[in-house]
Amino acid sequence: MARDVIKEITELKSRDEFANSYQVYLRLYSLQELLESNAGNDHISEEVFKYIPIALVACMEGLFRSLYAEIIDYGEPYSKNVEKFNSSNKKFDYSIINAIQSKKLTIGEFISHTLSCNNISDIDNNISTLLGIKFLHEMKIFETQSIFDEQRLINSSFKNNADEILKNIVEVFELRHIFCHEFGTKVKVDKDLIQEIFSNTKLFLENTTDFIHSKLYPNSPETQTNMNIHAHNEFDKLEIKLETYICKLRNKDFNDMLDFDKDLFKESILKWKKYRESEAKYKSSVVEGGSMQPMIYSMSMHTTTSRKIKELEEDYSELFQL
Known part of the structure; x- marks a missing residue:
């Protein structure tokens, strides 16, 4: 049976309170509270720690699909870069065209729904293609213009530990696959590693959002x-x-x-x-x-x-x- 992309996107949007990155950060803050409230608790179930990589990948997929759509819907020059993706990623039919015309979904929402977010390579390729840059390379040297001390600290922490942070992102996807699609009964849950992975994934997502918004809205209000x-x-x-x-x-x-x-x-x-x-x-x-x-x-x-x-x-x- 053929996929009903319009229904998939509509149902996805209906489950999200905010159509942007803020809902991702609200979930990250909830995960952070979960970890902090159980810090030092040796008796906490390993299942809680197994859940963290699963939730982090969900946050990454949600955020990056939102960012893909935002970049495409921004317009030129980025919207034209969609043509560089394989044509199989953007099969338009009359129902899709009608849905876009009636504003049930945007072109960005449709295209972002077809792009893969299965690993860091997918994310790097998609953002690089849309922005016409080498995404991860530029992220490593990105200097924030934020006036917020917290965001400047995030940016500095990412630059100083970029390779280690990106290594953790690879591990997040690997652990998520193990805990979602395998029993993994022999996999020892390293609670310290999970804590580290959470902190570094959060840094990665926060710095990424700042980086992309600096490209799209260099003069946006920031206070x-x-x-x-x-x-x-x-x-x-x-x-x-x-x-x-x-x-x-x-x-x-x-x-x-x-x-x-x-x-x-x-x-x-x-x-x-x-x-x-x-x-x-x-x-x-x-x-x-x-x-x-x-x-x-x-x-x-x-x-x-x-x-x-x-x-x-x-x-x-x-x-x-x-």
Whole structure:
């Protein structure tokens, strides 16, 4: 049976709260808390440590597919580099074209879904092809322009230990394969190695995100305050679009739709907005009291609003001329 790529991508997106790297870092922080809370506990199950490489590969795959899509959807000159991939990676048919045209998915999301993330070589080849550079080589000499002391420390730590860190990335994929696809009963779980692998993989992902964003957005706002404002402004833009849709529906004469009750529609929107706010408060509570909380709150509001807009567009496509 042929793969339904549109369904795969749609279901994948429905399981992700944020369509960007922040969800990866939230999961990394959860893994870090798991390891730190069990530090020095000799009785902790080996199964917990076996899970770490599995989760790390999931984080890498999620992050890099997100970055592939972001690079491609950025536009030229990077979007043209897609042509350098083997043609078998991008088989378009009418359903794919229609899905892209109706904004169910982007070209970047489709292409990134076809690219392999099975090892560090795949990642190196994909990023190198898209950016037109030698990715891992440039990563080793990358000098961050970040104003944040933490990011500068991450960058310095990566440069000083690049070979060891990349060796650990290779080991992550190997261990993940063993623990996912083999019993591996004779494999001794080295807890210190797992701790080291986690720390170095986290460094690799954080430095990679900084590196790629420095290529795409060299003049982007970087202070947390500016990022909070940016996230809020992006939500405001979407909110304006939603309110336009709501206004059209409330003012439309639905003589041909006897089942459309405007009062019930108004009530449902009010209840949905309360849910949206509660969901945002819950999601942002992970970093409660921190400087990132307003940004996570706005991102959740943006995500929930995007889903509502998509729902309205699908239900009333003729009214919104989609």
